[in-house]
Amino acid sequence: MKKNILTVKDLYVGGKMIAFIKGNRSVNPKNISKKKESLEKFGMNLVPLMYVEGQKAVNDGCTLVHPITKNAIPNEEASKYVAIIEGQHRYTAAKETDLNEEMLFLYECYSDKDTNEILAETNTVTDPWSGADYANGAALFNPQNELAKFTKELADLGYPTTTIGYIACFAPGKLGKTAYSKLIAGKEIKTDYNLERAKYFLDAARTKFKDTFISKRYLITVVADLSTEHGYKRVCDALKQMPDAIVKRVQEAKSEEKQGILKMTLVNLLNK
Template sequence: MKKEITKISDLLNSGKKVARLRGNRELDPKIVKKKKESLKQFGLLSPAIIIDGNKSIEEDLEIIDFETGEDISKEDAGQYIVLVEGNHRYKAHLELLEANAKLEEEQKYKKEFFVVYPLGDNMSIMEMLAEINICTNNWDTKDKVKSIAIKEDCPKLLLEINKLTNKGYSLNAASLWLTFSTKINTSVIHVAMQGKYLDPLKNEVGLERGLKILEVAKAKFGEKLCKSRTTLSGWIVNKYDNMLDKEKATFTDDMIQFISSIDSDNVTYLQKVKGEKGGSSKEELINKKLNELWDSFKVSVKSAE
């Protein structure tokens, strides 16, 4: 495999096409805009990193055509080079070339886009992504999780975390809802990006419990309160942790019944309450109200027995 810096136009003229990894982060129009400004003024300051399409297929990673977004089959993968790093810059480059059609000759963008194969051959693509996009570009948590969720051997728990982080849940909140703990942290995700799943991601005990309670909570309070930091999920986990072992057996049903029993006035209070200046915080007020409602609920359950 050649290691020289190459013009991407030369690769295209030789019959190659450009792809991107499905698990790479989504292209952000704001970043693309900034890259366009930089490319127009300075050109490409460093080459983008590419791999052959066949290498991604060998590592069970899906690739899509950079311009059409269409899936690329195993049979067609050899026709492509895949941008591992430099996706935003290449998108900016394409948009600048497209804009040339409406510009006078002296105004046209005429810079080249350069690419290079990685210098090291001993890294997997996932390891490469982890090093490039954590150590240099500092991906958001949802981007890191997404890059793992496309793997065929991805744990079910991580697939569910991916769904939540894509909706705006923090990793901490997602971990609390789905595992009743905060053991799934950024360190665990970093290791998973390199294809290694630590015990917190393998342990799916309680996952269905968390999903059931979360669905009821979303229906009652709306998703905004559920994903708001760790207030509601933290309160539920705290209640579980402080229960006797014999009470934990019915916790899921009890919590679902409790959440369902909260009337509309109290739901509105929990959704809209704000912290008091110089007094209790929003989280403290929510916890206080939930504790009051929980105590009342437990009394009513005992009375009905």
């Protein structure tokens, strides 16, 4: 059985230091601000941080980083650390408010499962990651996976994960947080995606629109719908023939009008 609740001071006295895990969610300033308010109100963290031994994290394929500088910690020093897997924002807020180390509580994760699996699960069922966090985490923990790399590339360009999933699957709702969690844990997913098709769409779309527009789902919704009847290559090739005047009209149209203009234009081009 694992130890009971400890304080950060207890860890320090026992010769341990705090580390984060590379690829865990990015620390969000807004979230930090909320955590500070709670810490200042109660003088302690009401929900304990959860950690695993640093050596276990490294043995499971993770890389430890310094919680403040984010510099990588050599694997051979892992035994000197514990790795926070749930509570990065609370820890950072505590450091920034100079909270007494005897009032910052934490406990060792009770599960002996792989650290990547624990990390994926805790960030799905507790304080959820943002879409970019999921995409970045999936690419870091599963770097050889083509889908993970593809989603990170689009997330880095500002694409929401809902649009990324739509582009990858040509349908909504098939690539969600559960799928990303499996990627983070190094598992394969059964989602019906097609990256060749996705890249063909993006190449065509970028001949007419910027990523800031493509990321908003107007275009992929219409293209995916028409592809059911005409095939994605025909629809994407038609997209490349869209007149610049229509492109401008779409961009200037009201939100509720954009898809209608796109669909009408593409249908006309397909019927020529």
